[in-house]
Amino acid sequence: MQTLTEKKFLEEFYNTKGHSWRKDKTSGRYLVYVYDESYKNHRKLLSKPTKQALDKAVIKHYHANESTFEDLYLDYYSLRFGTESNSTRDRWDCTWNTYFANNPFIQKPISQYSLGDIEDFVYPIVNKKMTRKQTQKILNILKEVFHRSVSKDYRVNNPMTEFSIPDSYFVREYDKDVEESVLNSFEFKLLQKELFREIEDFPKYSTAFAILLDAYTGARAGEVVAWKWSDISFKKGIISIRRAESRHSKRNEQGEKIKGYDYIIGDVKTKNSRRNLPLSKNALKVLHLLKDWQKELNIHTDWLFVNTDGQRITASILEQKYRRLWKRLDLDSGNGGIHCLRKTFCTELALKGMSIYELQKLMGHSDIATTQKYYIKIGIDNENSLQYLEAL
Template sequence: MLKFALQEFYDDRDYKNISQNTIDNYKEILKQFETYCFEHEIVDVNDISKSTVMGYLTECKRKGNNATTTNSKLQRIRAFLNYLVEEEIIKDNPSNKIKKAQEDIKIEVFSDYHIKQMLNYYRRLKQRDKSFYAYRDYTMIVTFLSSGIRRTELTNLKWSDFDVTNARLRIFGKSRKHEVIPITDKLIRELSSYKLYCQQNFGEHNLNEYIFTNRENKKLTTNAVQNIFKRLAKVMNFKDVRVSSHTFRHTFCQKCIQAGMSTFAIQKLMRHSSISVTERYAAMWGNDLKEQNDKFNPINSIDV
């Protein structure tokens, strides 16, 4: 039965210490796939065919899912069916015969205008009513922009990870291991100022071990961060870019590339598993580098 097989799969992911965020993502996508199967009277995993998976993905596309989203769903379904093969519940994985959809290579980044608009919005709020949300969300944006960390990594940040003396942050990364990255004096000042505000707001002895919390002084969740940016997006009303934590990460990477930072250094800061990932970003923004070089090259002002 499909529903029992799904529960066994979730239990297996949990046993293998897969992060809760990843398990939740599996559940969200596979629940949709399960519903599609039931609607087509498929209750036994042995009855899932290539056409079943293709039909589901086609329906997702009709509902507005882009190639990146449908590929992500295919990846999750494929992992589930691979598990069934490993457990000898089914003989072959029908989704292995499905090729990924061609994705448009377009990565959104914030312009300097976007960044100034967002920061100025929170500055005005801080000056007007000294809102906890304004202080927290302003510091959150500065942290994203200055470090390029992921949303989950930000919510896992603890004050004990903030090393002022050595100017670095300890990150609990995507691969479920701790890594250390350097941080700038500006970020140190912003985090130190925010820490002082939290101590005054919650009480020095009530400071939460996590840097970013909600108004009740409890650890901020990744969904809460997502909702913060959804609200900010409505206020900013940008027509040309998506307001999300990952857009900040892409912006950090782009700015580093445009400033001339080495690919190796960017890989270490972004904590990409392979330098080929970083090289794809570098190739993507190569035209920007050429434009900058054409505009600012010192030979422009020399008569040769």
């Protein structure tokens, strides 16, 4: 006798496209296709003399072959990343090891999960401890696993389509206006002057060079510290972005967080981040000064930004340097850390008339909406109105 769960499964299964059972007119047998990776087109034909026998065969097939949440995650993980190491894979590893790896949640057969199970798993993790953006990493794993469970016929529905997190669970995100985090013209010049003064004093670290090049290219700090001399074509006047640094909390063998961070150089975040940046006269000047600095100290490395021992500096060091400099110069604008240099660069180009599409490509934004906000914040809707204002 079938249980209520089995009856519901069969009802939903037969109503799913591609799984309707039929009775063969010639043999009188009952037929249906089920998912099986060992068969051509991943479809296996079940054939039984009665409908009741067919129902039992369907249930037996999926019970015998059903995977757990963990099985499906590892299956998806190997297909997406293979053996290639990149920053996206590192972030997925970090999220999995932090929230999933040691949790009993991942051990259940995939067909047994309900919407309530997902809520019981996610809500305590998020509750007043995470922003909506931080939660997205957890949701990405859940969405991919349950999507895969449906595509493999382990489930006939995806519970993530009904899942949501109430706003009250999130830590509130305070969005700073672009104007507040962009350096004004006077203070930007003051910052440059101070950095060049430090370079003249022959610094112990190459942070001053790095911050200046960040300001002149608009690159992300993680991209800047991953630059090598081999990324530069002085003849063409371009520098390529092919890799970036990402920061991950150190963990012990049990996957628990311990003090400190690992700074990993891997692939860039998205395909849009992989780009070539033109080098202005100021940027080329900084690079030539940097080359002279390394030569004087007898530093032989392909990394651009290192200390006197030849060790690569990290984005965290750049961040600390920028904040100390910002405080020492008593600046009023650009108060959001070193990323403000990127925002300043983007805003200046928008003001000078670069089209939003060119700017998106230059900045490496995946979503043009990210670029659009620089036009909106400065009161410009599109490139045509910008050109009109420039002509006034």
